[in-house]
Amino acid sequence: MTKKIQFFALVLCLCLCSVSIASAEYTQQDCDKFYFSAQYDKAYQCLSSMAAEGDPQSQFNLAVLYHLGQGVAKDTSKTIYWLTRAAENGHPNAQFGIGAAYESGFGVEQDLAEAVKWYSKAANQGHAAAQTNLGVMYGNGEGVERNSIEALKWFRLAASSGSSKARRNAEVLAQYMSDEEILEADTMAAAWEPIISEKTDPLLNQSVHK
Incomplete structure (x- = not known):
């Protein structure tokens, strides 16, 4: 993985999206x-x-x-x-x-634990690259306890948003998992819903896929 x-x-491309927020001047x-x-x-x-x-x-x-x-x-x-x-x-x-x-x-x-924290926040808003990276962190036990089921869940979600890297990672990881574990991960992925921050709009143009 x-x-x-x-x-x-990849990430800090200027993502200028017109929104309703305005300052006194701009x-x-x-x-x-x-x-x-x-x-x-x-x-x-x-x-x-x-x-x-x-x-x-x-x-x-x-x-x-x-x-x-x-x-x-x-x-x-x-x-x-x-x-x-x-x-x-x-x-x-x-x-x-x-x-x-x-x-x-x-x-x-x-700080790998801090990386997991922020990847998790972005992943829970539906950010595919964060989901992919979070899956790798779980799969390798980096900054978090190793959990193949959780890793596969995030790979599945990122793959559903078009991440070819996540799709390949899921294929590799699934080879080392039981049918029961794969089913649990897929069930979790199917039940997942994004948590969108009230302070930001939903992702309108997510160009970063890993």
Whole structure:
């Protein structure tokens, strides 16, 4: 069973989605316009204003700007800061990203249990890449007690969202499980329902599949 963390290469693509949240000065549409017209200084100002008011999408996007150095100097500590704020506010891509940071030790001290915690939060919102990585953590006993049934459940869920990596992992893992264990995992997957944070919209464009 394998996974590719590829933290910022895959996760921290700027996911600018128009939402109804607005600050006194800006709307998300304003931030979109500035970013996609390469007006990064203005995009930074826009996102900073909205992020300070607690908008999870803007907090996540601000983390992206700090990582890429667009409109602001690159700053790993501020990248992690805003990524964490967005994750705490229920943003699934941010939860996945901070989980990957803790797993790899990017900008934080490596902590596999903390990685499992954040992967779990994103996975429970239906984030396929987080489900895949969580399945690997359970399958290998990394940061959590090894549990093949739980691992297969998450692989099945991620595969149903189109993750080819999860599908292959499920096929490999199932070879070492009994029919009863596979049935239990499949039953759990069939009964699973996402838990969507009240602070964020459901995943509209999940481009990260492992």
